[in-house]
Amino acid sequence: MKQKVYDLIGVGIGPFNLGLAALMDPIKEMDTLFFEQKEQFNWHPGMLIEGTRLQVPFMADLVTMADPTNPYSYLNYLKHHNRLYHFYFLQRLEMPRNEYNHYCQWAANQLESCQFGSKVLAVVPIGKPVGRYEITVEKLTTGETETYVAKNIILGVGTIPSLPKALQDLPEEDVFHSSTFLDHTERCKQAKKITVIGSGQSSAEIFRELLKERQEYGYSLNWVTRSQGFFPMEETRLSLEHFSPEYVDYFYDLPQEQKDDIFKGQQLLYKGISPHTITDIYNLLYEQSVGGKDMDVMLMPLTEINGVREKEDGTGYEVECRQWQKGENFLLDSEVIIAGTGYRPLIPKCLQDLEEIIDWDEQGRYHVSKDYRLNLTCEASSHIFVHSGMQHTHGVGSTNLGLAVNRNKIIINQLAEKEIYPVLEGNIFQQFERNE
Numbered sequence: 001m002k003q004k005v006y007d008l009i010g011v012g013i014g015p016f017n018l019g020l021a022a023l024m025d026p027i028k029e030m031d032t033l034f035f036e037q038k039e040q041f042n043w044h045p046g047m048l049i050e051g052t053r054l055q056v057p058f059m060a061d062l063v064t065m066a067d068p069t070n071p072y073s074y075l076n077y078l079k080h081h082n083r084l085y086h087f088y089f090l091q092r093l094e095m096p097r098n099e100y101n102h103y104c105q106w107a108a109n110q111l112e113s114c115q116f117g118s119k120v121l122a123v124v125p126i127g128k129p130v131g132r133y134e135i136t137v138e139k140l141t142t143g144e145t146e147t148y149v150a151k152n153i154i155l156g157v158g159t160i161p162s163l164p165k166a167l168q169d170l171p172e173e174d175v176f177h178s179s180t181f182l183d184h185t186e187r188c189k190q191a192k193k194i195t196v197i198g199s200g201q202s203s204a205e206i207f208r209e210l211l212k213e214r215q216e217y218g219y220s221l222n223w224v225t226r227s228q229g230f231f232p233m234e235e236t237r238l239s240l241e242h243f244s245p246e247y248v249d250y251f252y253d254l255p256q257e258q259k260d261d262i263f264k265g266q267q268l269l270y271k272g273i274s275p276h277t278i279t280d281i282y283n284l285l286y287e288q289s290v291g292g293k294d295m296d297v298m299l300m301p302l303t304e305i306n307g308v309r310e311k312e313d314g315t316g317y318e319v320e321c322r323q324w325q326k327g328e329n330f331l332l333d334s335e336v337i338i339a340g341t342g343y344r345p346l347i348p349k350c351l352q353d354l355e356e357i358i359d360w361d362e363q364g365r366y367h368v369s370k371d372y373r374l375n376l377t378c379e380a381s382s383h384i385f386v387h388s389g390m391q392h393t394h395g396v397g398s399t400n401l402g403l404a405v406n407r408n409k410i411i412i413n414q415l416a417e418k419e420i421y422p423v424l425e426g427n428i429f430q431q432f433e434r435n436e
């Protein structure tokens, strides 16, 4: 029997491919499938801490910025769960992170194109020029493999936690990445000394959570970062315009060397801490120190961690620190060390058969066209689209949920070879270059 050829197969179902599935759902003339290895949609589960919120307004849901009438909008989710009034009275633009996860699960469970418990093992190009891809998928419940054929594929495999060398090869129950924080809360409660590393949003949320419970469980708490301070994310209105289609366009057209330089200087646009989280932390510190109580809490910027060694008596770890501005070394005692040290792009194993045809740069990054296709070294009528690993080409907004919807519009219009979702201009007030 002739094998069915899909128009698009997606690898991974995080918010980016889920949004694509939701926006492609009404387009009946195109056949799509998306595969996710997890049993169900689950968004960074180790960081779904109660009280945390999305860092973008609810309009950056799966579909609204492309089509507010799509049934998979957040407002429709609220309607179906009888929560419209609750959200209305909440008087806030950002939904809780837990609710974003529940909303995405609600959408994923209805989308027939989304298949869970399905790990993509291999993607093999077919034909010269490449005109198809063969995708091998393992069904994790049965261990069986199946093959599918698609005209185009899209990688939505996200990122992986990045753990510095100094923190690797240590017992995982004591020294772990922020992405698994909720798996380790019991261990934290038993510890006498805890150190949180990093000054991004994840570290701040974990520090806030541990600070809240510190008096009940009686541990001492260190918060250490190499940065010069615990700085806020730049969230004022005109700065937010860097997360617009216009800025992506402007950035994309700059020479690569210049892009790498600019990106390094934009850390506070995406790496700092939400001001409300800093306020919460400060309020807790203030309340807990009433009456001059010795809090056993230390916040240390300007401090890098150069090594961690297990103590001989088995009571924890010595953390080798360096206050780099003054050049002073010192040791910190800790039983638990939590690394809020960020994420790096994932180049999944299933790409191995494509490695030869992908056009890599000298730093091992792939070249991505303006419209989100991987540049290939051979001729191809089929495309490999990507959602991640393109901060170097498309800039600071690449991992932003709101911009992902715009990216999905551009991808869908290419697949359909017509404008299904209009890509509008004039979205912001500033101009990044002089328009004639």
Ligand SMILES: Cc1cc2nc3c(=O)[nH]c(=O)nc-3n(C[C@H](O)[C@H](O)[C@H](O)COP(=O)(O)OP(=O)(O)OC[C@H]3O[C@@H](n4cnc5c(N)ncnc54)[C@H](O)[C@@H]3O)c2cc1C
Pocket: 011, 012, 013, 014, 015, 016, 017, 018, 035, 036, 037, 038, 043, 044, 047, 053, 054, 055, 056, 118, 119, 120, 121, 156, 157, 158, 159, 202, 343, 348, 350, 387, 388, 399, 400, 401, 402
């Ligand atoms: C804790 C946290 C909070 C964030 N909060 C925000 C926010 O508030 N606002 C914002 O704009 N951005 C936020 N981001 C950044 C970004 O929006 C998210 O990282 C988002 O999850 C990226 O979506 P994604 O679809 O690319 O990847 P992911 O959500 O990482 O999903 C990728 C999926 O691919 C699957 N996969 C990988 N390989 C395979 C394979 N071979 N076969 C099958 N499946 C596979 C993985 O299991 C995974 O589920 C946050 C990031 C983190 C880490």
